[in-house]
Amino acid sequence: MLSVNNYGKLRKYNRLCQSYLYVSNAILDISANREINVIGMASSFTDKKGKDTICENVCENICKQGNKICLITADIDINDKNYDLNETAGDGFKKIKTQNISVNKLKELVEKEKNNDLVIINLPPVNIFAQALEYAKICKNILLIEKYCHSKYDEFENTIDILKQNNIAVLGIITYV
Amino acid sequence: MFEKFGIMDVWSVIRKNIVMIFLVLLGCIALFGGINLPRITDSMKVVYTNNTMNMNVSVASFYVQPIMDESSSDKIESGFYKSLPDDYVAIINTDYCLEHLYGKILSKYAKEDIIKYTNIGREEVPVKPQNLNFQHIKDIYQCKRQANTMVINVAAKSYNEELSKDVLEYLKEFLIMSADGQIKNANIEYIGKSDKVVDFSNLSQQDKLLLLDSTAQSASPSQSSPLKFAVISIIKCIIIPTMLILFLLISYLIIYAFLNPTLNRKSDFTAYKIPVIGEINVDIKYGEKT
Numbered sequence: 001m002l003s004v005n006n007y008g009k010l011r012k013y014n015r016l017c018q019s020y021l022y023v024s025n026a027i028l029d030i031s032a033n034r035e036i037n038v039i040g041m042a043s044s045f046t047d048k049k050g051k052d053t054i055c056e057n058v059c060e061n062i063c064k065q066g067n068k069i070c071l072i073t074a075d076i077d078i079n080d081k082n083y084d085l086n087e088t089a090g091d092g093f094k095k096i097k098t099q100n101i102s103v104n105k106l107k108e109l110v111e112k113e114k115n116n117d118l119v120i121i122n123l124p125p126v127n128i129f130a131q132a133l134e135y136a137k138i139c140k141n142i143l144l145i146e147k148y149c150h151s152k153y154d155e156f157e158n159t160i161d162i163l164k165q166n167n168i169a170v171l172g173i174i175t176y177v
Numbered sequence: 178m179f180e181k182f183g184i185m186d187v188w189s190v191i192r193k194n195i196v197m198i199f200l201v202l203l204g205c206i207a208l209f210g211g212i213n214l215p216r217i218t219d220s221m222k223v224v225y226t227n228n229t230m231n232m233n234v235s236v237a238s239f240y241v242q243p244i245m246d247e248s249s250s251d252k253i254e255s256g257f258y259k260s261l262p263d264d265y266v267a268i269i270n271t272d273y274c275l276e277h278l279y280g281k282i283l284s285k286y287a288k289e290d291i292i293k294y295t296n297i298g299r300e301e302v303p304v305k306p307q308n309l310n311f312q313h314i315k316d317i318y319q320c321k322r323q324a325n326t327m328v329i330n331v332a333a334k335s336y337n338e339e340l341s342k343d344v345l346e347y348l349k350e351f352l353i354m355s356a357d358g359q360i361k362n363a364n365i366e367y368i369g370k371s372d373k374v375v376d377f378s379n380l381s382q383q384d385k386l387l388l389l390d391s392t393a394q395s396a397s398p399s400q401s402s403p404l405k406f407a408v409i410s411i412i413k414c415i416i417i418p419t420m421l422i423l424f425l426l427i428s429y430l431i432i433y434a435f436l437n438p439t440l441n442r443k444s445d446f447t448a449y450k451i452p453v454i455g456e457i458n459v460d461i462k463y464g465e466k467t
Contacts, residue, residue, distance in 0.1 A: 016458060023455030030454070050459055143454070149189035149441045153181055156440060160449060172454035173446050 023174055024061035027143070030171050031118055038110055039171065040139030042123040042132070044151050044159040051145045054176060055122045056095075063093040067117040070094040072109060074101055074135050076124045103134040110138055127159040136168050144173045181438040189441060190434040191427070201426055205419040213414035221407050233338040235345040237370035239352060241265060241327045243363045261363040262322045262329050268356040269320040269331065269348065272311070277355075278318070279311035281347040286340065294337035317344055328368070338372065345370060 031037060043051050052073065059071045069092065077099055084099040094116065096109065106121075113119050121139055124132040136142055142163060146156065163170055191198070243258035268274060282291060288306040291297065297304050297313050304313055318333045331352070333344035349367060357365045440446060446453050 012458070019455060019457045023457065026454040054457060054459070144451070146440065146446065149185065149193075149439050151440045153438055153440060157449075160451070170451050172452045174455050174457065175443065175446060175453055176457040176459050 020057055020061045023058055024065065026172070027058065027118075028062060028065070028067070034141070034171075036141050037114060037117065038119045038121070038139050038141070040121045040123045040136050040142045040168075041145055041174075042126050042136065042142055042159070043145045043147075044125060044127060044155040045147070046125050046128055047150075049147050049150055050176065051147075052122060054145055054174065055120065058174075059093060059120055062118060063090075066092075068092045068094075068115075070096065070113040070116045070119045071122065072096045072098065072106070072113070072119065073122040074106060074124065074132075075099045076129050076131055103131070103138070106135055107138050125155075125159070127155060127162055133162060133166060136163065137166060139168070141169050141171050143171050146173055146175050148175055148177050182435050183438070183441065185441040186434040186438050187431055189439065190430050194430055198423070198426060202419065202423060205422045206415060209415045209418050213410075217407065217410040217414060220410060231374045232334045232336060233341040233372070234332055234334045234375045235341040235370060235372045236330055236332040237345050237349055238323075238368040239265070239329050239331070240366045240368055241329065241363050242366055243327075244361070258327075258362070261360065262327055264360050264363075265329055265352065265356055265365060266320050266322055268359060269352060274348075274351055274356075275315055276311045277351055278344065278347050279314055282314065282340075282344065285343060290337075291340075294335045294340045318348060320348075334375070342372060 027039065031039065041051070041055050043049075055071060055073070059069050063069045071094070073096070075098065081100055083101060084097075085101065086097040088095045088097075094113070096113075098106070098109075101109070110119055110121070121135065123135050123139075123142075126132045126136050126142075144159070160170065241262045243261055286294075288309045291314065292304060292306060292309060295314065295317055297309070297316075317335060318331065320329060320331045322329050331345065331348050333341045333348065335341045335344065349370075352365055353367065443453050443456065
């Protein structure tokens with residue numbers, strides 16, 4: 001349930017809802033036009049700056065429009081090498097949280113979830129982790145989520161270069177403040 | 178690098194580090210305040226004391242009598258005797274006299290008392306008793322010639338009546354016993370003395386001529402009030418160093434932003450020929466409770 005903590009923020013909140021709706025529609029359009037139902041979402045920076053929240057909210061908006069969606073969060077924890085998979089299923093919105101999943105297992109997981117209208121994989125930064133690039137190759141199509149005044153030129157250019165070199169299409173960029 | 182760098186980078190790096198800047202500001206104020214506040218308070222006390230305390234001044238006058246004989250008639254005609262009072266003034270202002278006086282004072286007063294009763298203890302950086310030497314007491318007395326006369330005035334000033342009188346007595350003794358023996362062409366005669374309490378904020382013209390040297394002027398209320406002194410001290414010791422540190426910190430942040438430019442507008446992304454499919458302003462978060 002979307003809610004705000006006071007009436008004064010309502011205008012900003014409406015604008016935020018509209019922007020999420022706009023992004024969701026854009027993703028659905030891209031998916032329909034290109035006939036793709038697996039999309040990766042990555043960023044060029046490593047810090048936790050709200051990318052996961054944006055992924056979840058976008059998926060929630062897509063789900064609200066009557067689509068079945070699966071969000072796979074593929075975390076890499078270099079300090080904890082243990083494999084972990086956590087699955088929660090809602091009404092048309094399935095969330096799978098994985099940690100240190102192997103490429104083959106992720107491929108199997110994606111194949112299994114392809115019956116959904118859209119499978120979105122929340123990826124770690126591809127310019128940092130080699131494993132993340134392997135995950136991105138499964139998606140073949142990537143949406144970049146970049147934060148204004150935080151994404152650095154060299155990191156962003158590096159990400160784009162790596163994706164181009166590996167024939168991974170960059171569908172577009174979602175920016176946020 | 179230069180074409181990518183923008184004001185937005187500077188603003189964003191300052192906004193990101195605003196808490197740190199604020200903490201550094203507070204830290205500097207606490208640090209410099211902690212270090213300098215006791216000194217400022219002490220100095221303020223000095224200024225306040227200098228402004229409020231009246232000084233005990235003992236003034237003695239002497240007449241310089243030239244020795245006349247037949248052989249000196251030529252010298253008298255040439256006006257030679259006119260410079261004789263200056264000779265006494267010069268002798269009394271020598272280091273030898275100062276050292277003699279310091280020895281005499283020390284034989285009666287403790288160093289702590291000398292500092293307490295004179296301007297030495299009221300300087301911005303007070304002198305410690307173990308560091309006290311004869312040079313410190315040079316402001317304790319003044320010796321001046323009355324213009325166009327053969328009279329010289331010697332004034333001793335302190336915050337203790339007895340010390341002023343004693344200093345004057347030692348100087349009188351020095352003039353009559355030692356200095357007079359050195360100058361063969363004149364005798365010095367003691368005219369008399371007066372003891373008075375002088376308010377430095379309300380000096381007569383005569384006292385100003387005799388008593389106001391550079392030290393006394395700097396301590397006079399018209400030159401520095403405690404409030405003005407406190408404001409200047411706070412600016413000098415706390416605000417300027419704090420501003421300097423802040424300036425260095427912000428300069429570092431600007432250089433950091435300059436060397437690490439970020440993408441901060443839509444056109445920065447579209448320059449890579451990748452469409453921006455949406456902009457989200459995350460001022461308000463999903464899931465906040467009403």
